[in-house]
Amino acid sequence: MAQLIADRRDVDFVLHEQMKVGDLARHEKFAEFTKKTVDMVVSEARKLAVKEILPTQQESDRVGCTLEKDGTVRVPESFHRVNELYKDGEWLAMIDDPEWGGQGMPKTLALAAEEYFYGANPAFMLYHGLSHGAANLVNTLGTEEQKKYYLEKLYSGKWSGTMLLTEPEAGSDVGALQSVATRNEDGTYNISGTKIFISGGEQDMVENIVHPVLARIEGAPEGTPGISLFLVPKYRVNEDGTPGEFNDVVCTGIEEKMGLHGNSTCTLTLGGRGNCIGTLLGQENKGMRAMFLMMNEARQLVGLQGFGVATASYMYALNYARERIQGKHLKSGKDGPSVPIIQHPDVRRQLLTMKAYVDGMRSLIYYGGLTHDLEGLAQSDAEKEKYADRAAILTPIIKGYVTDRALEVTSHGVQVYGGYGYTQEYPVEQLMRDCRIFQIYEGTNGIQAMDLLGRKLGMKKGQPFMDYLGEMQKTVEAARQITALENLTPRVDKAVNRLGEVAAALGKAAASENILNAFAFAHPFLDVTGDVTMAWMHLWRSVIAAEKLEKLAGGPDMEKFAEKAAKNKDAAFYLGQMKTADFFVTNLLPATMGKLEAIAETNGSAVEIPDAGFGG
């Protein structure tokens, strides 16, 4: 039967053959997670995703959320049952501390499960993703009391969590926010303000909602240095941990959106009746620092969301292209039989473009997970720092680049279906609409690009970025030994080197008088960094695939590979890897090389054009 959401063979390939997730079980922390357990977890996740979550996708979009007159928000009916299954399976806190109900799983593995979940219905999953983020804040910054009251409730999914950051006049510029906290005698704070775009801000699947809220304590400094973080529950918590009195957090509106309808996007008024009480989470005026602590996880999660939707779109398009009979084969002429559209070169080009990005993104995202796991296992400060720095570099790429390309993939998905793709009879148009938000929330991709150029590239004199390219070079060195990759390897090598040169030059420009021109290339720089990362991932995959094929085919040459692939499923998979790499590097990477030259030139037209010259 055709696979849905994700290609299991490729999931397994990245987990075991590329990231070698089973090796983590050598460490005591992950001793349980042997290959067998890993495979079982993925199988269970896939089952839940395909059988239970996926069927909620259409209602999620067509019915969406409803704001009732009393301020409660009804989620799509089908969410309730699936939410119970999700809680019962203890999927929310896969990677977290067993002390608070977590499963203690490697993140690399959890991502494979989440790929299926988010691919099945991102609107449903986002509630849980936010709960997890809120729980992490409590876990990292909370007092023992805060942990006691909130943590298990959040990790179990009994209560949900959110993040109250954006205000009407404070979107990308968080420092401009105006919500106010006033200290009470008992050490709590009275909170008042209006927050917008709060995903899952109000919903009816849980008995309480915990809102981490950014606000300014009266008298605090202006801008980001005066922002503090508070924990504000929808219902105050009784001594025994049960929800008590209503805490004056009122949903006053939900957004009508392009997609992701099943996730409520709320406007919340806090303290409208002067009766909203919160407790400080972490230290006064350190709210922004707290946000930054959580940023890698939150942003990489958005990358996963985009990726999940993209891989689902690819699977649909691939299945459709294999089944849809339309047109003659180009070589058979007018009298030949009609063929499945996968036989048309232009459809193959589209599918292979989708596959190249989807496969590359899967490797990148799991690599982000492995980096997280290795940071947690690090035996020395230096090692820990190395992985933390790697994560810092990866975050804007995983958030920004992946969500940009995910939209492209979902758009190809629509195109492969032709006119049907534009209708709601098939799921691909919804995937594209759902996908469009990921480029925006959790820091627009413009912000991600500025993060990469302005913060990450230059940090520690550029060493972490150069180390990142160094990892790529290691793969290039390994690839040099493989005859079947002799066309590919030098091209990737060249791209990595050129990226290094361009990065150095752009970083210099960004720190000079030429800063405006440099930042006009922040997004192109993110784009090429992502592309070269994809090329690396494909070369890495190809090194593994070529080695496996050599064994299967009994020799290193491509003709033998092709012969073997015609009759052996595993060989076809590996040859598919090599052809996908070939496609990415030979067909798509040349455009990247051109973009690198444009960045190197750092032309100033976008800065120099007079404002009036934009027209209008």
Added chain:
Amino acid sequence: MAQLIADRRDVDFVLHEQMKVGDLARHEKFAEFTKKTVDMVVSEARKLAVKEILPTQQESDRVGCTLEKDGTVRVPESFHRVNELYKDGEWLAMIDDPEWGGQGMPKTLALAAEEYFYGANPAFMLYHGLSHGAANLVNTLGTEEQKKYYLEKLYSGKWSGTMLLTEPEAGSDVGALQSVATRNEDGTYNISGTKIFISGGEQDMVENIVHPVLARIEGAPEGTPGISLFLVPKYRVNEDGTPGEFNDVVCTGIEEKMGLHGNSTCTLTLGGRGNCIGTLLGQENKGMRAMFLMMNEARQLVGLQGFGVATASYMYALNYARERIQGKHLKSGKDGPSVPIIQHPDVRRQLLTMKAYVDGMRSLIYYGGLTHDLEGLAQSDAEKEKYADRAAILTPIIKGYVTDRALEVTSHGVQVYGGYGYTQEYPVEQLMRDCRIFQIYEGTNGIQAMDLLGRKLGMKKGQPFMDYLGEMQKTVEAARQITALENLTPRVDKAVNRLGEVAAALGKAAASENILNAFAFAHPFLDVTGDVTMAWMHLWRSVIAAEKLEKLAGGPDMEKFAEKAAKNKDAAFYLGQMKTADFFVTNLLPATMGKLEAIAETNGSAVEIPDAGFGG
């Protein structure tokens, strides 16, 4: 006040300064259309678009069309009034023969009017676009009787027209269609079949609907050589021209779509009760040829639709970027004032990307109009052929490339708005959804790419394509004389030459055993042809702008231009032209150069990958 839909200054620039539409008035056919008249027409169109059509856009999307139990389709309520205004203004038949109620306008001018109309609401306008197409078929192929009964009704908008082509198993492969026509003794035909995806197939703004229908006469050859075209009205036409008996054309369903909700997408059952009668339009078995006759107009119209939506999105994003205050200027630091987001380099990059495509597409589309007009005015067969060939080359570029880039532009439009862009509070997300169909209908962009590579590139031994590049070279020659363009000109020159080389090589490959590989590059080839066309259009614009600026600034150097632009609105416009060209050629064209190299290599991975290697 901020402009909506289109930048009037740029519309005027392309009409008068670039295409010199006023020169057409030297010909008797267009004698009325002096500059003054042209400007008046554009002003009237703009007024109707902004004041009347634009206010229907939201209802068009939110309410959409409703299929009633009796098979009638209700369009959004607001359409009715605007439809009357549109008819009263005689906008439908702007370019057509005054004998049948047309205005006899140059197409170049009509496109400017339609840019405003389609930008205001493509769903509303599509009804009229289809009516015009149907009328053209009648005008070109109809008998005197058919003309008498249908033509004025269609051109006046009293009746509407459609095009019944697609069937469930015959989408891109038209030849597979199964609708049947049986000849009656009186020379009419009994029609039966089911057609899908019929835009405006049923609606309640008109008293009759005229369906040109592709069907196969019983016993006709298989495939496209056996297809004939019929005229099938919803209500048969009485002797006196009034609508008579119902003709058994029943709407059995309308599609739920991603966008364009205000335009009904119908499934029509013809002759379900054996009572559907049509008359042959043109000759037996020449239906596909008839389609090809209309193809340039129909496809170029889709390009205009994409462009209209893109220019509207740009205007919204530009206005928003000028008004939205958020974040500090990069050079002012944290204590500086918050600024309009147009001051952020990354927002400028996005706006300039939008502008570069929008401006370039406007030039391209009007150039398509001028080509049409010059074909109509041609004094010799050779001249006529030259322009007809040019139109043949332009069609896949205008349909395919423009709609691809239009989607990108509308996506940038959403991004500039940030989170607000994803909500229905602002119009940009709807524009993106509406835009997505244009890459699909009237021949998917994959089909357009195959048309360019397989039909147009090689036609007449490649002469028309080479002549097209020759036109570009003329602009390059003119630009060589201009000091201020010394950076730009050689780059465009190089791109045009490389396109010529790559086109020749790819065309050769497409005619060889290597055909499958070649066609895997059909779409990339369309893409680069479009990009190089954009570069040409920008260079052409810059030649004009530089000349004007020299006069305004009293000298040829860029510093003087900038000084003048700071205080003179016209100079700012021209400098904006030059900076946009600079941006396109220096920042975006390098990626195109890379793509050209990939095409030149014509790597076979997309063809060679085993089907099983796609995974799933």
